Amino acid sequence: MGHYTDGLLMVLITGIVIFLIYRGLQSWVRKPFTLRSGIGFHYNEEIMEHPAVDLLEQSGFEIVSDKLKVPLVFKVNGNVLHSRLFIDYIVTKNREMYLVKTSRERLTLEWTGSGVRRELLPYLLLYPECAGVLYVDTDLGDIKEIALTSDEDEDESAY
Structure with missing residues (x-):
């Protein structure tokens, strides 16, 4: 036995x-497949006074870095092209890191799928380790959190 x-x-x-x-x-x-960015942050720890800073702090975010310029270099048919992205702030809350874009009077963000894609997708793809992008509208006193997700994620949360 x-x-x-x-x-x-x-x-x-x-x-x-x-x-x-x-x-x-x-x-x-x-x-899901994620891109890993080789472009790191070089924090700008000198935080300038701005209404967006006050709004973020009132909402419980800790400002980690002020405005950053992210240099980009593209190679197209052997020609080198230079560009850059600008991040207004980097903030943290509950151990999550967020990139911050502030509203601009000249560059209004169109709140449609294509408008958000056009303006914010590069940040979400370049830094997938971030929890998302915060869009701060200082005129309205509003903070919108934008995260890249999929339809599958939405379908699962509906149940």
Whole structure:
């Protein structure tokens, strides 16, 4: 009877290990693809007074860095093209890091899918480790949190 129990126990343990490996591989394969940016932050710790700073602090955010210029270099058919992105602030709240863009009178953000994509997607793709982008409208005293998600995420939250 001892041989029968030992064999059954080995089959059971082997089955559990195979199941766990299968589940691990399944979740790894379904994990969304993310870009990893080699462009790091060089914090600007001198925070200038601005209505957006007051609004962010009142909402519980800690300002980590003031305005940053992110240089970008593109190579197109052997020609080097230079550009840059500007980040107004980097803030943290509940251990999450957010990039901040403030409203501009000359550059109003169109609150449609294509408008948000055009203006904010580069930041979300360049720094996927950030929890999102905060859009601060100082005229309205409003902060909007924008995060890149998928329809699958929305479908799961509906249940």
